[in-house]
Amino acid sequence: MSKESKTTGFSTLAVHAGVEPDPSTGAIMTPIYMTSTYVQEGIGKHKGYEYSRSSNPTRDALEAALAALEGGQHGLAFSSGLAAVDAVLMTLKPGDEVIAGDDLYGGTRRLFTTHYEPLGIRFHFVDTQNADNVTAVLNDRTRLVWVETPTNPLLRVTDISAVARALQGHPARLAVDNTFATPALQNPLKEGADIVMHSATKYLGGHSDVVMGALMTKDAQVDAELRTLQNNVGAVAGPMDCFLVLRGIKTLGIRVRQHCINGRAIAEWLAAHPKVDKVYWPGFADFPNHEVAARQMNDYGGMISFTLQDNSLSASKKVCESTQFFALAESLGGVESLIEHPALMTHASVPAEQRAQLGITDSLIRLSCGIEDPEDLISDLAQAIDA
Numbered sequence: 001m002s003k004e005s006k007t008t009g010f011s012t013l014a015v016h017a018g019v020e021p022d023p024s025t026g027a028i029m030t031p032i033y034m035t036s037t038y039v040q041e042g043i044g045k046h047k048g049y050e051y052s053r054s055s056n057p058t059r060d061a062l063e064a065a066l067a068a069l070e071g072g073q074h075g076l077a078f079s080s081g082l083a084a085v086d087a088v089l090m091t092l093k094p095g096d097e098v099i100a101g102d103d104l105y106g107g108t109r110r111l112f113t114t115h116y117e118p119l120g121i122r123f124h125f126v127d128t129q130n131a132d133n134v135t136a137v138l139n140d141r142t143r144l145v146w147v148e149t150p151t152n153p154l155l156r157v158t159d160i161s162a163v164a165r166a167l168q169g170h171p172a173r174l175a176v177d178n179t180f181a182t183p184a185l186q187n188p189l190k191e192g193a194d195i196v197m198h199s200a201t202k203y204l205g206g207h208s209d210v211v212m213g214a215l216m217t218k219d220a221q222v223d224a225e226l227r228t229l230q231n232n233v234g235a236v237a238g239p240m241d242c243f244l245v246l247r248g249i250k251t252l253g254i255r256v257r258q259h260c261i262n263g264r265a266i267a268e269w270l271a272a273h274p275k276v277d278k279v280y281w282p283g284f285a286d287f288p289n290h291e292v293a294a295r296q297m298n299d300y301g302g303m304i305s306f307t308l309q310d311n312s313l314s315a316s317k318k319v320c321e322s323t324q325f326f327a328l329a330e331s332l333g334g335v336e337s338l339i340e341h342p343a344l345m346t347h348a349s350v351p352a353e354q355r356a357q358l359g360i361t362d363s364l365i366r367l368s369c370g371i372e373d374p375e376d377l378i379s380d381l382a383q384a385i386d387a
Helices: 010-016 057-069 081-089 106-116 131-137 160-166 220-233 239-250 252-271 290-296 313-320 352-358 374-386
Strands: 074-078 097-101 122-126 142-148 173-177 195-199 213-217 276-280 303-308 338-340 365-368
Touching: 010 057, 010 239, 010 252, 057 074, 057 213, 057 239, 074 081, 074 220, 081 106, 081 142, 081 195, 081 213, 081 220, 097 106, 106 122, 122 131, 131 160, 142 160, 160 173, 213 220, 239 252, 252 276, 252 303, 252 374, 303 313, 313 338, 313 365, 313 374
Parallel strands: 097 122, 097 142, 142 173, 173 195
Antiparallel strands: 074 213, 195 213, 276 303, 303 365, 338 365
16 A cells, blocks of 8 residues: 555645655665666566656656545646646547637637637637536537636635536536645545646746646546657656756645635735725635635635726736736745736736636736745835825
C-alpha cells in the first residue's frame, strides 16, 4: 500500500505524494534528472526510459504527486498552463462544440477564439453559475464543457456536480480549471469532472519561480489520449521545473491556510472601507453561489477583486501603482502578494464590450494575497487607497 493511500490529511499527502527515497542513494528529495536520453543495455532493452520528451524520472514523480493531490489516477505536467489547455482542445475535431464559462482567464479565452474557432470548433460562452445555462446550449455536437471555479477575475462559483449531472449520458467531457481553489480547497474529480487543469505556475509551485501546467484525470482513456498528445507535441515540463513544483507542493497545505487567513482579513477590511464599492470574494454570505462554495470548497482562498467608489480608470491605476508589499504584476498564487488591473493587464485581450458585459470594469482591481502578516498587507492597501 502506498503512502498516499494511507494518508487522510491534505498536508501529509502534499508532503509524501508521488515521492520515494532515491533507490540508489537514499536521497529524500527526488533527484533532478538533467538528461535528454538514456543508455540502453540492448536494442529495446532499457530501464523504462528512452528519451526525456516521452518520460523523465523527475517528471514521473511530479505527475504521480499531481494525480494524488486531486484524487485521480493520472497526472500530466506541461510546459505552461496554456499548453495544458491546448492539449485538451487538441482532442477535438472540426465541427465539435465547446461550452465554456463566460468569465475566464484572458489567455484561455484568447486561445479558444483566435486559434481553435478558425479551425472549425464552435464555442458557446455562458454563465456557468447556473447549470441550466449549460443545458440550454448542450447538443449532439458538444464534446467539451470548460469551467473555471472560482473564476478569474470575478470569483464566480460554479456548482461542478450540477454541471456533471447535466452531462450524464452525454459524450461531452467536463474539464475544470482548479487553479484559484487548488487541490487543498476543492477536488473537481470528486464532484464529477473528467479532467482537472491547473496553472502550476501559481499555487502548486507557489514561489513565482516556474511556469508549468498540469492535467489530472481518473479516466485511463482520457489519460492515454492526452499523454499521446503530450509526447507528440512535446510541450513537456523540464526536470528542473518539475523539481521546483515538487518542492512547492510539499508546503501547499500550510501555504493555502495562510492565503485563506489573509484573504478573509483583507476581504472583510475592504468591504468596510468607505472608498471601496464592491468586493468579489466567495466567502461572503451574500456572494452569489456562496452556498455552493461553502459545500464544494474547504475555504474561500486568497484571491479577491474589488472596485472603488471612484470608478475612474485613473483612481484604480493609482491604487495599483501605490502599493509597497503588493507587487504590481500579473500571475498569482505565490508567497508574495500581488496586485493587478485586469482590464489593462491579464484580461486586456478580452474585447472591451465583453469585459463591460461581464463586469470587468476600468475600476476593477485584483489581489493575490500572499502569506505575509495580514496587518502589513491591510496597512499597505490602506495607504494606497488613501493616496
